[in-house]
């Protein structure tokens with residue numbers, strides 16, 4: 001397994017281009033199952049999760065060509081509506097084939113995703129919504145067995161109120177409703193930009209989706225049995241952009257232009273960075289981040305969009321480790337999303353964990369150490385800590401980071417970071 005080694009302290013300078021959004025690409029690739037034509041997705045990042053989704057679609061019978069930044073999906077042999085544990089265990093988002101499969105083929109067998117490093121992450125809301133559409137759901141041997149009404153018939157439009165805004169839950173039901181009979185109303189939906197993006201693509205495919213990006217979505221299902229194929233370029237990755245903004249803020253004297261970021265998707269983060277004393281200026285699709293002077297402590301509470309994204313919590317917490325004063329970081333979305341803290345404490349951070357809250361006392365400096373990544377965003381936070389720490393930091397288990405960050409060491413290296421990937425270092 002690879003590791004990433006960083007010699008900290010070098011201010012970052014220059015510009016970095018943001019890749020397409022992983023969390024938009026995954027549901028849109030699953031939406032190709034709703035169509036019987038060949039679709040093309042552009043601006044797709046070269047990530048392990050994209051490869052896993054491609055492998056899953058191939059297993060389901062699709063012809064998939066991945067040539068980042070383009071992915072083409074064409075009908076291959078007959079679809080076998082089954083997503084095996086071997087593939088689903090690699091990536092929870094595989095559950096996003098459930099809605100399209102049962103809507104298009106009347107039945108589906110999808111492995112339950114199981115637990116995850118950051119929380120239990122149940123899919124009860126996905127299943128509840130499909131049942132409201134007339135689906136018969138059984139859980140057997142670790143699999144969800146879903147069948148359309150009357151042994152594999154067409155789903156029926158329905159009203160569904162989510163008990164909690166869920167991103168992939170909203171996306172799964174939007175896709176199911178796109179081929180259901182009649183009108184569906186989804187209430188208390190997730191409003192993430194990636195949900196809105198899926199709505200755009202489903203409308204391109206001939207569905208009628210209104211309100212994606214708001215908390216109430218209306219979908220009128222198409223009666224044609226399948227949707228049209230699409231050709232679409234996806235939105236930039238706001239979490240990748242946010243990660244580079246924090247990386248630009250961590251070393252005093254840095255001055256970085258983030259190219260191709262959608263600022264309107266990142267307002268909560270920008271407000272918090274400015275409150276911490278970081279200069280954030282926008283010019284069109286670019287944002288300039290400059291750090292000159294001490295960081296101020298800022299409290300953050302994660303929340304569904306447009307609140308502060310949980311996927312930026314770990315990165316922002318590192319910044320607060322070097323701020324003057326005490327900051328309180330509260331994680332409200334996932335119950336185990338502070339696993340980066342013990343690793344940061346090994347680097348000299350002063351953080352006290354109390355339930356879903358981290359109380360951070362700013363310190364003068366972090367010190368290089370060997371640290372272990374536990375999940376995607378925690379690994380990004382450890383790389384950011386390495387950029388500012390004295391001496392050398394070695395981040396192990398970086399396979400986590402390859403799931404969601406395209407060429408992170410090359411991109412940071414071009415900004416002046418002293419960073420390298422060491423193959424097989426993490427034996």
Ligand code: EPZ
Pocket residue numbers: 023026093119120121122123124125126127164165166167168169190194310311333334335376377404
């Ligand atoms: C999506 O996960 C993202 N993944 C996550 O990004 C992100 O952290 C999360 O949304 C929150 O923004 C993708 O889009 C592929 P949720 P998702 O369902 O959809 C509970 C990353 O780093 N819940 O919105 O799985 C759940 O346990 C990843 O890129 C239920 O209780 O998250 C959590 O507490 C990590 N029942 C909360 O809702 C359900 O049926 C929000 O989860 C569904 C969810």
